[in-house]
Amino acid sequence: MTRIAVAGAGAFGTALAVALCETRDVALWGRDAPAMSAMAQSRVNPRLPGVSLPAALPVTADPDALSDAEVVLLATPAQTLRAFLDDHAPALGGKPLVACGKGIDLRTLDGPSATIRRALPSALPLVLTGPSFAADIARGLPTALTLACADRTEGARLQALLATPALRLYRTTDLVGAELGGALKNVIAIACGACLGGGFGESARAALLTRGFAEMQRLALRLGARSDTLMGLSGLGDLVLTATSEGSRNYRYGLSLGRSEPFDAAVTVEGAATARAAARLGGTLGLDLPVTEAVAELVEGRTNVGTALQRLLDRPLRAEQDSAD
Numbered sequence: 216m217t218r219i220a221v222a223g224a225g226a227f228g229t230a231l232a233v234a235l236c237e238t239r240d241v242a243l244w245g246r247d248a249p250a251m252s253a254m255a256q257s258r259v260n261p262r263l264p265g266v267s268l269p270a271a272l273p274v275t276a277d278p279d280a281l282s283d284a285e286v287v288l289l290a291t292p293a294q295t296l297r298a299f300l301d302d303h304a305p306a307l308g309g310k311p312l313v314a315c316g317k318g319i320d321l322r323t324l325d326g327p328s329a330t331i332r333r334a335l336p337s338a339l340p341l342v343l344t345g346p347s348f349a350a351d352i353a354r355g356l357p358t359a360l361t362l363a364c365a366d367r368t369e370g371a372r373l374q375a376l377l378a379t380p381a382l383r384l385y386r387t388t389d390l391v392g393a394e395l396g397g398a399l400k401n402v403i404a405i406a407c408g409a410c411l412g413g414g415f416g417e418s419a420r421a422a423l424l425t426r427g428f429a430e431m432q433r434l435a436l437r438l439g440a441r442s443d444t445l446m447g448l449s450g451l452g453d454l455v456l457t458a459t460s461e462g463s464r465n466y467r468y469g470l471s472l473g474r475s476e477p478f479d480a481a482v483t484v485e486g487a488a489t490a491r492a493a494a495r496l497g498g499t500l501g502l503d504l505p506v507t508e509a510v511a512e513l514v515e516g517r518t519n520v521g522t523a524l525q526r527l528l529d530r531p532l533r534a535e536q537d538s539a540d
């Protein structure tokens with residue numbers, strides 16, 4: 216049986232490992248040996264409360280779990296992906312590596328697939344993304360995701376390997392579109408949370424979601440994505456989930472910004488760094504990304520939600536579609 220390793224024992228890596236181990240040979244690898252040993256004993260991950268780890272799932276900090284695997288799912292946060300790949304290059308080279316994180320590297324402005332290509336040119340990058348809360352996947356609730364791979368044959372093979380009866384995978388060859396949809400929806404979810412948290416109402420939230428989606432498409436298409444990918448699970452689908460649910464950390468972070476409340480810095484909020492990365496990309500490419508820029512300024516503490524929203528309202532009136540006159 217194909218051996219799968221999930222690298223990164225946070226909420227999402229653990230959820231994927233729990234879902235896959237029902238039918239596959241899976242190991243869950245985490246970098247923190249004492250934490251992994253505690254998890255092996257208690258069969259609980261504090262980052263995924265209420266979920267019992269099946270007895271059949273090995274949880275380990277032993278790097279052999281990575282070397283022994285034929286396929287590795289990378290479930291570490293986007294800003295840590297490059298360091299993880301560099302640290303474990305000999306174990307990962309030449310393998311299909313499935314990026315499960317959602318973000319743009321703030322240092323390089325690369326998405327996960329380019330990060331993999333640069334760090335490990337011999338590996339085959341894939342992207343697994345779409346609307347999914349870790350707790351839902353771990354509980355076996357129905358979920359549909361996008362699996363992107365430039366190689367059609369390998370994409371179809373990995374699709375069959377990683378799908379489960381409850382986790383339905385659609386495949387695409389559009390890596391850039393899939394990963395940018397997942398990364399950029401977090402930025403817009405922060406904007407939507409900030410809007411609601413600041414008391415500006417659900418109509419304003421719908422406007423931000425829609426105009427934010429226009430920005431996601433504007434940037435992604437310029438970077439080589441296909442429009443239909445952005446319209447699918449990895450773009451619109453994930454945006455709808457993340458920008459409307461308090462199950463999302465990005466949305467909750469936005470709520471806290473809107474309410475001027477503190478937010479726990481230990482919680483993974485991918486959209487914060489990605490807003491800054493996307494704003495830089497937009498600046499370099501000369502793109503109009505006002506919502507993204509507003510989120511970047513909010514995250515950096517250079518504006519507040521009321522001022523940012525007023526600036527959006529004060530912009531010159533324009534056609535709704537980029538293509539319209």
Ligand SMILES: NC(=O)c1ccc[n+]([C@@H]2O[C@H](COP(=O)([O-])OP(=O)(O)OC[C@H]3O[C@@H](n4cnc5c(N)ncnc54)[C@H](O)[C@@H]3O)[C@@H](O)[C@H]2O)c1
Pocket residue numbers: 222223224225226227228245246247262290291292293295296298299315316317318347348349350482483485
């Ligand atoms: N939680 C979800 O519902 C969910 C769903 C879909 C996608 N994702 C994505 O998955 C990624 C991880 O999110 P999460 O929810 O698991 O976060 P998390 O905060 O629960 O866990 C992150 C894990 O990454 C580990 N880690 C950090 N740096 C590392 C490194 N250099 N090497 C190895 N491990 C490292 C941490 O120890 C921690 O266990 C994010 O990009 C997120 O957007 C999360």
Ligand SMILES: O=P(O)(O)OC[C@H](O)CO
Pocket residue numbers: 317345346347348349401404453456457462463464465466483484485
């Ligand atoms: O909790 P968030 O905001 O990181 O969102 C989790 C997933 O990306 C939703 O698809």
